[in-house]
Amino acid sequence: MGIKTFTILLCLLSPILAARPISYSGGSTLMGFSDRYKNSVYYHYSPTFKYSLGIEAITEKQGDGDHAYARATYLLNRKNTRHSQRNLYLHSGLSSRGLDEHFYGIFGDWETRRWFAGFSYQHTKTRKGDYDDQYLQLGVAPYVGEYGDLHTWLMIKARNNTGYDSWSVYPVLKFFKGGFLVEFGYHPKAEWDIHLVRRF
Amino acid sequence: MHKLSLILLLVAAPGFAEIADQHDHATHQHQISGQQVEFDEPRLNQFTNGLGSAQIAVVSVLGMVCDFCARGIEKTFKRDKTVTKIDVDLGNGQVLIAYTPDALVDRQDIEKKILANGQNVTDVLVKKI
Numbered sequence: 001m002g003i004k005t006f007t008i009l010l011c012l013l014s015p016i017l018a019a020r021p022i023s024y025s026g027g028s029t030l031m032g033f034s035d036r037y038k039n040s041v042y043y044h045y046s047p048t049f050k051y052s053l054g055i056e057a058i059t060e061k062q063g064d065g066d067h068a069y070a071r072a073t074y075l076l077n078r079k080n081t082r083h084s085q086r087n088l089y090l091h092s093g094l095s096s097r098g099l100d101e102h103f104y105g106i107f108g109d110w111e112t113r114r115w116f117a118g119f120s121y122q123h124t125k126t127r128k129g130d131y132d133d134q135y136l137q138l139g140v141a142p143y144v145g146e147y148g149d150l151h152t153w154l155m156i157k158a159r160n161n162t163g164y165d166s167w168s169v170y171p172v173l174k175f176f177k178g179g180f181l182v183e184f185g186y187h188p189k190a191e192w193d194i195h196l197v198r199r200f
Numbered sequence: 201m202h203k204l205s206l207i208l209l210l211v212a213a214p215g216f217a218e219i220a221d222q223h224d225h226a227t228h229q230h231q232i233s234g235q236q237v238e239f240d241e242p243r244l245n246q247f248t249n250g251l252g253s254a255q256i257a258v259v260s261v262l263g264m265v266c267d268f269c270a271r272g273i274e275k276t277f278k279r280d281k282t283v284t285k286i287d288v289d290l291g292n293g294q295v296l297i298a299y300t301p302d303a304l305v306d307r308q309d310i311e312k313k314i315l316a317n318g319q320n321v322t323d324v325l326v327k328k329i
Contacts, residue, residue, distance in 0.1 A: 081263065082262055
């Protein structure tokens with residue numbers, strides 16, 4: 001069964017939810033992701049809220065086959081206030097193809113119940129060459145939901161993958177409720193950008 | 201160079217995180233006397249409606265800005281057999297926790313559990329009803 005099929009099954013069999021790269025202490029998260037470059041399924045476990053360890057299984061869409069990353073994400077800095085939270089993370093991954101294929105990067109976000117801003121920079125090294133993937137994302141919640149409600153975010157994302165594109169800007173729609181999140185983005189050039197998350 | 205960067209990230213980052221944790225804990229050790237808690241009386245009344253005799257911890261939390269942030273708090277406290285009900289109030293940044301009348305309600309333990317979820321406690325007020 002291919003990763004794409006597995007991702008679709010995952011979406012059908014489990015209700016979809018939520019998006020943080022590290023869970024609470026002892027929590028785990030299952031993610032499915034698809035865009036024009038890859039399909040992936042990523043599971044991570046967080047021994048503490050400061051870091052997570054996981055495995056990501058990937059099918060490259062540009063003809064480079066299947067492989068997996070052993071991934072680690074670290075919360076470098078968090079600032080909590082009464083109405084906001086700001087995070088800065090480091091992440092890295094080593095490919096099952098060997099040490100010569102890996103990635104590392106930094107990303108961060110700031111959010112209130114109404115506003116969201118995030119960025120990411122990732123450098124990836126593969127047998128075919130190196131590339132950078134970076135994005136900026138801004139969002140607004142059209143309504144402020146209470147705990148347990150369906151939450152909706154309207155976002156705009158500017159993304160650049162130096163291996164394939166110049167910058168592209170496209171809208172992103174994000175919904176989450178309880179432990180499930182689904183995020184859709186679409187650009188005529190970048191195609192669908194779909195992110196599904198289930199937190200346990 | 202890239203390999204070196206990768207190794208440095210893997211080795212050094214948890215160290216940075218640990219330093220941040222110690223700083224957070226020290227900052228909030230002294231603040232949980234219950235004197236700074238302002239609570240939403242109607243919401244508290246709604247929460248306690250039908251509970252009978254209980255102890256209610258009103259916990260003021262920083263960084264609880266979304267469902268996802270608070271989900272772990274609910275899960276953590278639900279594991280405690282002396283906890284009978286939980287309410288998360290994102291708007292006021294508060295968590296209401298109902299304990300059995302004979303439970304030992306430890307403010308430091310509440311702070312520790314919420315810190316383990318990635319948020320900070322500013323104060324805890326315990327009321328008996």
